[in-house]
Amino acid sequence: DVAMRIVRPYHNRDWDGLHANYYTPPDAVTEEPFLAIKGKIAYLAGKIFLGYYRRSPYQLRLLLGNLLRRFLPRPLxxxxxxxxxxxxxxxxxxxxxxxxxxxxxxxxxxxxxxxxxxxxxxxxxxxxxxxxxxxxxxxxxxxxxxxxxxxxxxxxxxxxxxxxxxxxxxxxx
The missing domain is CATH 2.60.40.1180 (Golgi alpha-mannosidase II)
Incomplete structure (x- = not known):
């Protein structure tokens, strides 16, 4: 089951330091899955941990936290x-x-x-x-x-x- 899809960016390149490009809204949702979940397995497209390591976006931490809570509803x-x-x-x-x-x-x-x-x-x-x-x-x-x-x-x-x-x-x- 596809839970999230990849969103195509307006600029197809890495952030170049210009804030105008950084804050440009996304273009459109694609048919490509970003997050798929089936049973006890989750598939995330892309290098999620590398992305968090490089830029530390709160949204990735929140996404991973939500996945952990889904699979470990009663943590130690x-x-x-x-x-x-x-x-x-x-x-x-x-x-x-x-x-x-x-x-x-x-x-x-x-x-x-x-x-x-x-x-x-x-x-x-x-x-x-x-x-x-x-x-x-x-x-x-x-x-x-x-x-x-x-x-x-x-x-x-x-x-x-x-x-x-x-x-x-x-x-x-």
């Missing part, structure tokens, strides 16, 4: 209030606890590499963690074991981290 981790530059990961410990690592540093291109030197303070960061049947007894902020209030609904724990100054580890036991 969600952090809907995080800025796009922040990183979050889940680690399972040998004892069965889950650690959510949160990293918020402002990336800045310096020369040929990205520097991560400046911490960003985040407030009221919402973390949603799928429990897969686990029963939580407590949630806290490591390493000081500061308790965090949490709720559980539909096998998903919800925690709001009041403040994160660059890095935080949230422990789910």
């Amino acid at each position: 981790l969600q952090a809907p209030t995080l800025p796009s530059f922040a990183r979050v990961a889940v680690q399972k410990t040998p004892s069965g606890s889950l650690l959510v690592h949160l990293l918020a540093y402002a990336p800045e291109l310096r020369g040929e590499s990205v520097a991560l030197e400046d911490r960003v303070t985040l407030a009221d960061t919402e973390i949603l963690l799928r429990l897969d049947g686990r029963q939580l007894t407590r949630v806290y902020l490591a390493p000081k074991r500061t308790p965090l209030p949490f709720t559980v609904a539909d096998d998903v724990a919800r925690v709001v981290l009041p403040v994160c100054n660059g890095h935080a580890i949230i422990v789910f036991e």
Whole structure:
């Protein structure tokens, strides 16, 4: 099933730096598929990841996010209030606890590499963690074991981290 079609541009060339060309509206929708979905398979025409790498258009990130939500409707981790530059990961410990690592540093291109030197303070960061049947007894902020209030609904724990100054580890036991 074709979900999106390729739109023919007025200018058949790469962006030349002229804003007039960059903002020229598209010409017409073609019959060529851009996105086709059948069952658990999605086909995207074009070099989507290369396009995002080169220009970082929000629309491609939104499209890929929508596809991920379609194929993974119940992700292990969600952090809907995080800025796009922040990183979050889940680690399972040998004892069965889950650690959510949160990293918020402002990336800045310096020369040929990205520097991560400046911490960003985040407030009221919402973390949603799928429990897969686990029963939580407590949630806290490591390493000081500061308790965090949490709720559980539909096998998903919800925690709001009041403040994160660059890095935080949230422990789910």
